[in-house]
Amino acid sequence: MNEYSFLMGIIGIGIGFALAYWTKGKLIAQRIKGAEDEAHRVVEDAKRRSATLLKEAKLEAKDKLFKMKSEFDAETRETRGELKKQERRLIQKEENLDRKHEQVERRDNELSRRDKKIQKREEDVRQDELKCEELIEEQKKQLEKISGLTMEQAKELLIRAMENEARYEGAKLIKKIENEAKEEANKKAKKIIATAIQRYAGDFVAERTVSVVQLPNDEMKGRIIGREGRNIRALEAATGIDLIIDDTPEAVILSGFNPVRREVARLSLMRLIADGRIHPARIEDVVRKVGQEVDVTIKEAGEQAAFDLGVHGIHLELIKYIGQLKFRTSYAQNVLQHSVEVGFLCGIMAAELGLNQKLARRMGLLHDIGKAIDHEVEGPHALIGSRLAKKFGESSKVVHAIASHHEDVTPSSVYALLVQAADGLSGARPGARKELLENYIKRLEDLEKIANSFKGVMNSYAIQAGREIRVMVESNIVSDEEIILISKDIVKKIEESLTFPGQIKVMVIRETRAVEYANK
Numbered sequence: 001m002n003e004y005s006f007l008m009g010i011i012g013i014g015i016g017f018a019l020a021y022w023t024k025g026k027l028i029a030q031r032i033k034g035a036e037d038e039a040h041r042v043v044e045d046a047k048r049r050s051a052t053l054l055k056e057a058k059l060e061a062k063d064k065l066f067k068m069k070s071e072f073d074a075e076t077r078e079t080r081g082e083l084k085k086q087e088r089r090l091i092q093k094e095e096n097l098d099r100k101h102e103q104v105e106r107r108d109n110e111l112s113r114r115d116k117k118i119q120k121r122e123e124d125v126r127q128d129e130l131k132c133e134e135l136i137e138e139q140k141k142q143l144e145k146i147s148g149l150t151m152e153q154a155k156e157l158l159i160r161a162m163e164n165e166a167r168y169e170g171a172k173l174i175k176k177i178e179n180e181a182k183e184e185a186n187k188k189a190k191k192i193i194a195t196a197i198q199r200y201a202g203d204f205v206a207e208r209t210v211s212v213v214q215l216p217n218d219e220m221k222g223r224i225i226g227r228e229g230r231n232i233r234a235l236e237a238a239t240g241i242d243l244i245i246d247d248t249p250e251a252v253i254l255s256g257f258n259p260v261r262r263e264v265a266r267l268s269l270m271r272l273i274a275d276g277r278i279h280p281a282r283i284e285d286v287v288r289k290v291g292q293e294v295d296v297t298i299k300e301a302g303e304q305a306a307f308d309l310g311v312h313g314i315h316l317e318l319i320k321y322i323g324q325l326k327f328r329t330s331y332a333q334n335v336l337q338h339s340v341e342v343g344f345l346c347g348i349m350a351a352e353l354g355l356n357q358k359l360a361r362r363m364g365l366l367h368d369i370g371k372a373i374d375h376e377v378e379g380p381h382a383l384i385g386s387r388l389a390k391k392f393g394e395s396s397k398v399v400h401a402i403a404s405h406h407e408d409v410t411p412s413s414v415y416a417l418l419v420q421a422a423d424g425l426s427g428a429r430p431g432a433r434k435e436l437l438e439n440y441i442k443r444l445e446d447l448e449k450i451a452n453s454f455k456g457v458m459n460s461y462a463i464q465a466g467r468e469i470r471v472m473v474e475s476n477i478v479s480d481e482e483i484i485l486i487s488k489d490i491v492k493k494i495e496e497s498l499t500f501p502g503q504i505k506v507m508v509i510r511e512t513r514a515v516e517y518a519n520k
Contacts, residue, residue: 171481178484211254211262213269221245223278224252224269234280238287239265258376259327264294298323305336309343309361315392321372328371338426339368345422346415355414363401363419366394370402382406424503443500450493451506454486468505475512483508 215221225232225245232243241256243265252269256262268290272278275286302323306314314322325336343364350360370385377384386403401416403409411417444462447469451460456477462469471490473483487508494504 171479171484175481175484211266213252213254213266213273215250215252215273218250220273221252224273226278230280231278231283234283235265235269235287238284239268241265243269259329260294260298260324263327264291267294295320298326301326301336305340305365308340309347309365310358311343311362311365314362314366318366318369318389318392318394321369321388322365324372325368330368330371335368335371339365341426342367342419342422345425346418349418349422350415353414353418355418359397360415360418362394363398363415364422366398367402367405367419367423380406380408382408443498446498447494447504450497451490453493454490456482456486464505466500466504468507471506471508473508473510475510478510480510483510 223231224235224243226234232245236243239256240258240261241254241264244253244255246253254262254265254269256265264287268283268287271286271290272283275282298320300323302319302321305322306312306319322336322339325339326334328335330338343361346360346364347357350357366385366389368381368385369388370381370383373388374381374384382403382405386399386409389402390399397413397415400409400411400413401419404411404416405419405423411420444466447462447466448460451457451469451471454471456473457471458474459472460469461472469490471486473486478486487506490506490508491504494506
């Protein structure tokens with residue numbers, strides 16, 4: 001029974017599997033058929049849609065083609081219109097060119113005719129010139145026969161007459177221009193110079209030509225000389241200065257080109273005399289110490305001068321050179337005092353003219369810096385000073401003013417002329433400089449000799465201590481206009497022949513006198 005039930009169970013399971021398989025196959029077949037139907041339907045829809053899209057694309061293409069054709073036609077019509085306009089313009093230009101070409105041809109023909117006429121006229125003019133030259137030559141020969149002079153002699157007479165007339169007219173013109181210029185310039189110049197002089201009060205200076213050391217007694221001379229001259233040799237070797245011990249009572253003279261060394265020697269000798277111990281070792285020690293003190297004094301003097309003028313930024317080496325001017329004299333005038341004075345005068349005149357006062361003072365202070373070393377370097381002190389200033393960084397304006405203050409270089413700025421004027425004022429003021437009597441008399445004689453050497457001069461008189469010369473001319477030889485030329489010639493010759501401080505005024509005087517006598 002159990003086996004039967006088991007077999008029936010297995011058969012039932014097999015039938016169940018078969019029914020399930022059959023059912024599954026049927027369902028799959030139905031699904032396949034449905035999918036095929038769906039695919040067929042999709043294909044049909046796609047065909048209908050593609051046909052529709054194709055029709056729409058054809059219509060759109062036809063529409064675009066139509067639009068492009070319309071646009072092309074419109075552009076073509078516009079291009080044809082523009083081409084027609086350009087064609088008309090070209091035609092007009094060709095017509096204009098044709099007309100211009102005809103005009104040019106007519107002008108060429110006209111110019112050719114004129115050229116022929118001009119050539120003919122030129123030929124006629126050449127013929128006329130030849131005839132004129134022949135007539136002029138004949139006239140010259142006739143004039144030479146009539147006048148008894150050759151052509152060269154007549155030319156010389158004519159040139160002399162024209163030269164005299166030109167000199168006369170030139171002198172009149174010079175006099176007129178000078179009078180007009182002086183009316184304006186003299187007032188301003190006098191005001192500026194007077195203001196500068198009034199605002200600066202300088203000290204009178206004393207003449208100093210040699211350094212002299214006073215001795216307590218004549219016995220000190222022997223101690224200075226020393227045994228077999230060893231002391232004086234040691235002093236001269238240490239200072240580089242010559243000691244002159246002669247019959248001058250209670251005095252020793254120091255001689256040397258270097259003013260700083262001379263000052264060191266003077267101070268050293270004075271200390272040795274005061275101390276009483278004079279021997280070579282002591283001399284060398286004192287000279288060394290005094291040299292250091294003098295260096296400090298030089299630096300302080302230079303710094304004080306720059307401070308008094310308000311000039312800053314000067315190189316330390318230039319300050320030392322400025323201080324060395326304290327021991328240098330020119331025409332018995334202390335060069336450092338003179339430089340400070342020139343600096344003040346430059347600043348005052350620059351202020352009156354509206355220029356840079358500090359720059360002008362700097363130029364005035366440094367203008368004679370070359371005198372600090374002109375005993376060591378060859379050449380004019382102005383050029384030496386300009387090279388020294390340039391070496392230590394001074395500006396080109398300052399260097400030029402230094403170089404040109406004695407006309408070694410032509411002045412090219414207002415500042416350079418200010419330095420010249422201030423230098424002349426400082427040297428020409430009363431008491432600034434002194435000269436030996438022989439030199440003074442010789443200069444007066446030379447002045448009068450130069451003035452008397454000119455034609456028409458009757459007498460000349462040097463006055464105002466040689467700073468002015470008055471020249472009397474003969475009225476029947478020299479005219480009023482010619483005295484202008486004579487005064488300028490005298491000034492030029494004085495400047496070329498003489499050396500003098502400041503300036504010299506030349507006054508030429510012409511006097512006409514009418515004298516009659518009444519008789520009974």
